[in-house]
Amino acid sequence: MTTTAGPAVKAPTKPISKQRVGDRVFSGSTLAAGSLILAVLAAVAAFLLIQGMPGIVADPETTSILRGQSFWEYVWPLVFGTLWAATIALVMAIPLAIGIALFISHYAPRALATVLGYIIDLLAAVPSVVFGLWGANVLAPASRTAYAWLEQHLGWIPLFAGPASGTGRSILTAGIVLAVMVLPIITAICREVFLQTPVLHEEAALALGATRWEMIRMSVLPFARAGIVSGAMLGLGRALGETMAVAMVLSASGVVTFNLISSNNPSTIAANIALSFPEAYGINVNVLIATGLILFAITLVVNSLARYIVNRRKEFSGAN
Amino acid sequence: MNLKRIGSVAAVALAGALVLSSCAAETPGTTDPVDSGTPGLSGTLVGVGASAQGSAQEAWIAGFQTANEDVNINYSPDGSGAGRDAFRGGGAQFAGTDRAFNDAEIAEDAFGTCVPGTDIIELPAYISPIAIAFNLDGITSLNMSADTIASIFTGAITNWNDPAIAADNAGVTLPDLAIEPIYRADDSGTSENFTDYLASAAPSVWTYEPDGEWPIQVGTAAPQTSGVADALNGNVGTFGYLDASRAGSLGTVAVKVGNDFVPFSPEAAAAIVDASPFAEGRTEFDFAVDIDRDTAESGVYPVVLISYIVACVEYQNKSVVDLVKGYLSYVISEEGQTAAAANAGSAPISADFRAKAEAAIAAIK
Numbered sequence: 001m002t003t004t005a006g007p008a009v010k011a012p013t014k015p016i017s018k019q020r021v022g023d024r025v026f027s028g029s030t031l032a033a034g035s036l037i038l039a040v041l042a043a044v045a046a047f048l049l050i051q052g053m054p055g056i057v058a059d060p061e062t063t064s065i066l067r068g069q070s071f072w073e074y075v076w077p078l079v080f081g082t083l084w085a086a087t088i089a090l091v092m093a094i095p096l097a098i099g100i101a102l103f104i105s106h107y108a109p110r111a112l113a114t115v116l117g118y119i120i121d122l123l124a125a126v127p128s129v130v131f132g133l134w135g136a137n138v139l140a141p142a143s144r145t146a147y148a149w150l151e152q153h154l155g156w157i158p159l160f161a162g163p164a165s166g167t168g169r170s171i172l173t174a175g176i177v178l179a180v181m182v183l184p185i186i187t188a189i190c191r192e193v194f195l196q197t198p199v200l201h202e203e204a205a206l207a208l209g210a211t212r213w214e215m216i217r218m219s220v221l222p223f224a225r226a227g228i229v230s231g232a233m234l235g236l237g238r239a240l241g242e243t244m245a246v247a248m249v250l251s252a253s254g255v256v257t258f259n260l261i262s263s264n265n266p267s268t269i270a271a272n273i274a275l276s277f278p279e280a281y282g283i284n285v286n287v288l289i290a291t292g293l294i295l296f297a298i299t300l301v302v303n304s305l306a307r308y309i310v311n312r313r314k315e316f317s318g319a320n
Numbered sequence: 321m322n323l324k325r326i327g328s329v330a331a332v333a334l335a336g337a338l339v340l341s342s343c344a345a346e347t348p349g350t351t352d353p354v355d356s357g358t359p360g361l362s363g364t365l366v367g368v369g370a371s372a373q374g375s376a377q378e379a380w381i382a383g384f385q386t387a388n389e390d391v392n393i394n395y396s397p398d399g400s401g402a403g404r405d406a407f408r409g410g411g412a413q414f415a416g417t418d419r420a421f422n423d424a425e426i427a428e429d430a431f432g433t434c435v436p437g438t439d440i441i442e443l444p445a446y447i448s449p450i451a452i453a454f455n456l457d458g459i460t461s462l463n464m465s466a467d468t469i470a471s472i473f474t475g476a477i478t479n480w481n482d483p484a485i486a487a488d489n490a491g492v493t494l495p496d497l498a499i500e501p502i503y504r505a506d507d508s509g510t511s512e513n514f515t516d517y518l519a520s521a522a523p524s525v526w527t528y529e530p531d532g533e534w535p536i537q538v539g540t541a542a543p544q545t546s547g548v549a550d551a552l553n554g555n556v557g558t559f560g561y562l563d564a565s566r567a568g569s570l571g572t573v574a575v576k577v578g579n580d581f582v583p584f585s586p587e588a589a590a591a592i593v594d595a596s597p598f599a600e601g602r603t604e605f606d607f608a609v610d611i612d613r614d615t616a617e618s619g620v621y622p623v624v625l626i627s628y629i630v631a632c633v634e635y636q637n638k639s640v641v642d643l644v645k646g647y648l649s650y651v652i653s654e655e656g657q658t659a660a661a662a663n664a665g666s667a668p669i670s671a672d673f674r675a676k677a678e679a680a681i682a683a684i685k
Contacts, residue, residue, distance in 0.1 A: 136547065251542065252541055280402075281402045
């Protein structure tokens with residue numbers, strides 16, 4: 001017994017002490033990949049800080065792009081526009097995405113659900129420039145009459161105060177385009193989370209006499225709450241950083257307004273960089289990079305906030 | 321006037337003699353300074369500057385490189401400001417810019433590409449009419465004075481059936497429709513030249529300084545020329561300004577000059593350069609044009625974009641001299657200007673100005 005036990009005890013320790021080449025290579029490469037992403041992020045942050053700092057402290061009088069305003073006066077409408085456009089997009093996209101995802105996961109026949117899932121994923125593959133062209137040349141002209149109607153009948157609401165844009169290139173149009181763009185991400189994540197609802201929960205709800213809607217409300221949605229939030233935050237990330245589509249659709253003029261349908265709209269940081277960079281030179285480039293730094297910070301804050309919400313809700317979601 | 325003319329004739333004669341002698345020294349038998357196929361040219365030339373003349377530069381580069389296979393010319397359309405900076409910093413052998421260097425910049429004498437203390441050459445080699453275009457069903461042309469145009473852009477005139485528009489367009493049935501002005505969202509030479517026109521031709525209505533960035537927020541902002549063209553084409557009732565080559569099937573405005581209404585055309589656009597004096601206080605080969613946008617001369621179209629090519633009279637790096645001479649000679653040649661007109665819809669420069677430009681190019685050393 002002892003003679004056989006000796007090697008048996010030794011045997012499991014041996015492979016650990018003497019790692020195989022494959023193990024080392026694999027753990028080494030994952031470590032490299034993990035640190036690489038940190039290094040890239042740090043490099044981007046360093047670039048933004050170093051190049052952006054001169055822009056933040058730039059003299060408003062000699063920096064043509066600032067037009068006599070301080071940097072913060074210049075960047076504030078852009079920050080507002082970025083958040084406002086993203087909010088409009090998410091307000092439209094989240095309910096729609098949850099609806100689509102629920103339909104795919106719980107209502108649609110399997111064949112239809114698969115096809116619909118593919119189509120939604122396909123939306124994510126459309127380049128943003130195509131969305132921009134569609135928004136500027138199809139959606140915007142088509143929404144002119146709707147905006148005129150809104151101004152006429154709902155003009156007493158500040159959101160629709162007008163004057164309605166004569167080209168339809170308002171922040172609402174930009175928000176709709178953004179909503180279409182973030183829809184696939186949010187839908188895909190919601191669908192996956194909904195599908196992971198424990199079948200026992202669902203069956204228990206149904207067995208207690210719940211209708212299908214009640215079952216979804218009692219078991220699926222609470223379970224998926226954290227997933228919905230993180231999906232929305234990924235969508236928000238895309239909406240905040242979206243550049244081309246907004247630059248092509250939005251008629252921006254650096255104002256701060258909640259008016260949805262006029263042709264005077266706040267620009268977004270990313271779109272402003274895209275439009276101003278080609279002719280920018282000297283210190284103006286630093287100012288634009290500094291606005292990029294602000295966007296970087298906003299995205300970071302938003303993502304941390306999302307993480308916090310997801311972690312906090314996890315305990316109550318029923319996921320455990 | 322007389323003195324100036326005599327001076328320029330003398331300059332042409334002098335330069336012609338110089339060209340002849342230098343050509344004779346280098347390549348015996350070649351007497352035509354505009355011959356784009358100068359044998360033996362090789363090397364790389366770097367230019368940075370205005371995107372407005374980007375497609376013209378493409379045409380010139382294609383034409384010049386076909387004739388001179390060993391030559392490589394890079395023009396990066398990074399913008400006028402970038403072009404002026406690169407030229408000052410010594411990073412470019414020539415620059416494209418939508419405005420000439422101003423007196424303060426020239427007084428600084430900080431042109432890194434050139435020998436310190438020497439002059440620069442500024443050639444208005446790219447002249448392009450800016451069309452004032454609109455989208456109205458069944459109307460292809462309207463007459464407007466500068467005051468009317470400025471009033472629409474400031475928002476003082478808001479409807480197409482406004483008496484101010486109707487007064488100049490007897491017989492045209494104007495619709496009862498709101499006007500939506502379209503302006504450039506990005507910093508552009510088109511805006512700079514157009515606001516310059518408004519400021520000088522309609523000073524009582526347009527009280528803003530000429531600027532590459534559109535100064536007011538009336539109407540819709542659209543990015544780049546193509547964005548403006550799309551906004552105009554897609555929406556009835558719109559009114560905007562854009563490079564004439566992109567006006568397409570849109571209706572365009574005939575601008576009031578003196579007592580006539582002049583529609584845009586390459587010839588009328590080129591004529592404004594000849595009708596305008598060169599800026600005062602400039603050196604011999606600095607052809608910065610003081611465009612007389614308020615002119616009353618018949619047959620000229622004052623809403624033009626002029627984009628300059630800037631080069632040194634004396635280069636620090638002597639090896640690029642022949643290249644610059646060859647390239648710029650091609651640019652201002654009839655062949656080069658025709659190529660640009662075909663590719664970019666620009667207005668070919670007049671023979672009168674070509675003679676002056678040739679003299680300037682011949683002086684490069």
